[in-house]
Amino acid sequence: MKSLQNKGVALDGVDEKLIAALIKNARSSMRDLAALVGMSAPSVTERVRRLEDIGVIRGFTLDLDPQALGYALQAIVRIKPLPGQLKKVETLIQTIPECMECDKVTGEDCFIARFCVPEIGSLDGLLEGLEARAETNTAIIKTSPVPRRLPPLQAGRS
Amino acid sequence: MKSLQNKGVALDGVDEKLIAALIKNARSSMRDLAALVGMSAPSVTERVRRLEDIGVIRGFTLDLDPQALGYALQAIVRIKPLPGQLKKVETLIQTIPECMECDKVTGEDCFIARFCVPEIGSLDGLLEGLEARAETNTAIIKTSPVPRRLPPLQAGRS
DNA sequence: AATGAAAGTGTTTATCC
């Protein structure tokens, strides 16, 4: 049994601290980050730039509250296209702005998608086009025991 | 039929431009944002601060690449706790760092969760504790036609 | 609410280790 990480980039403790801090606040100043890890600002700037270069950090973005934007509800929909409709269904899903993620998976259901809507009544309209071309199974989200979050650092070493 | 947005905060065009720009790059300078919307830096700073205050912007964070971190695979697991095991199962899921989201939903399956793993072999270990207390149904993600993204602005006006 | 100008911070570049 190999003890090496299967893939993925080797991050040292400093990189991990920087990423952890930037997850909490992506607008942290390089100066503050530098103080946190006990290095100079230029060095930290270079580290962060490198993390972007190698693709670990894909970008700096917002955490938005769907509720505050007027989306009171989310649903998870399993979607099984009718024979011959797979490609069309996939394209259709991709045209829905309220789709917050859609994965093509192994097994009975072909797609699993998450949608946000202002109220329960909006769901039907959203899925309209889909329901002619696929069997769907909709589950309304009641609570989120684990809110959407990022993968842990240190893959395989947890 | 009421034409008002059901809930959610009223955002003007400037707010929407600022949010859109910050989604693309949360580290944009207030000066650049100001130029973008044709206002002064202090005004834009105040706008962004206000968007945080009212809870539309929950924070500034990273977009990390799970693959680059060594997670070659993700799976979506539907979890139906055995009688009397609901609370314990929920707690158990919350202790798994590789769980990137978990929702409690209506319908047959009680929880739907997303996990990331370095390789297919790691899944079994992750779900070990769960499988004694719940029926699980695992779907391996092959591709993501809609990658994880944020809700659209302008709820109900799309 | 928004602005311009000044004062205060933070970033970047260049040079060196």
Added chain:
DNA sequence: GGATAAACACTTTCATT
């Protein structure tokens, strides 16, 4: 790969509208 210091850029405060 990391540090320091000077030059440059950005942010914040404040007085004003």
